[in-house]
Amino acid sequence: MKRLLDVLREDLGLTGTKEGCGEGECGSCSVRMNGVLVNSCLVPILQANSARIETVEGLAIDAELHPLQKAFLECGGAQCGICTPGMLMAATHLLAHNPHPSIEEIREGLAGNLCRCTGFIKIFESVISAAAMKGLETHAR
Numbered sequence: 001m002k003r004l005l006d007v008l009r010e011d012l013g014l015t016g017t018k019e020g021c022g023e024g025e026c027g028s029c030s031v032r033m034n035g036v037l038v039n040s041c042l043v044p045i046l047q048a049n050s051a052r053i054e055t056v057e058g059l060a061i062d063a064e065l066h067p068l069q070k071a072f073l074e075c076g077g078a079q080c081g082i083c084t085p086g087m088l089m090a091a092t093h094l095l096a097h098n099p100h101p102s103i104e105e106i107r108e109g110l111a112g113n114l115c116r117c118t119g120f121i122k123i124f125e126s127v128i129s130a131a132a133m134k135g136l137e138t139h140a141r
Contacts, residue, residue: 037093
């Protein structure tokens with residue numbers, strides 16, 4: 001009866017995925033399951049059986065930060081860190097489907113993720129910056 005979030009954090013030691021609300025409202029626990037963005041706090045672990053799960057830990061390749069991670073650092077998109085993993089996963093999902101989104105498409109793509117520290121502008125700027133970086137395609141999975 002465990003949730004995917006609990007198995008990731010407690011059993012696998014993948015603590016990058018955060019629990020914010022525990023009700024699927026904040027997006028802090030966002031991961032990709034079989035290429036679909038999901039709130040891991042709402043996924044019973046049995047539903048994830050045999051699924052491909054992508055967490056924030058998987059964004060960097062061979063210790064090289066993903067362009068989104070670099071952009072969040074450079075543009076100030078990361079604040080307290082609670083929403084950052086979910087924002088990164090939602091932005092990764094968005095850019096995988098739309099490599100050059102407009103600001104409106106970024107707003108829509110990140111709409112399920114809440115941040116209490118920023119006005120979202122630095123987060124949006126981070127996504128725009130990452131979309132413009134060379135190497136984004138090489139980090140696509």
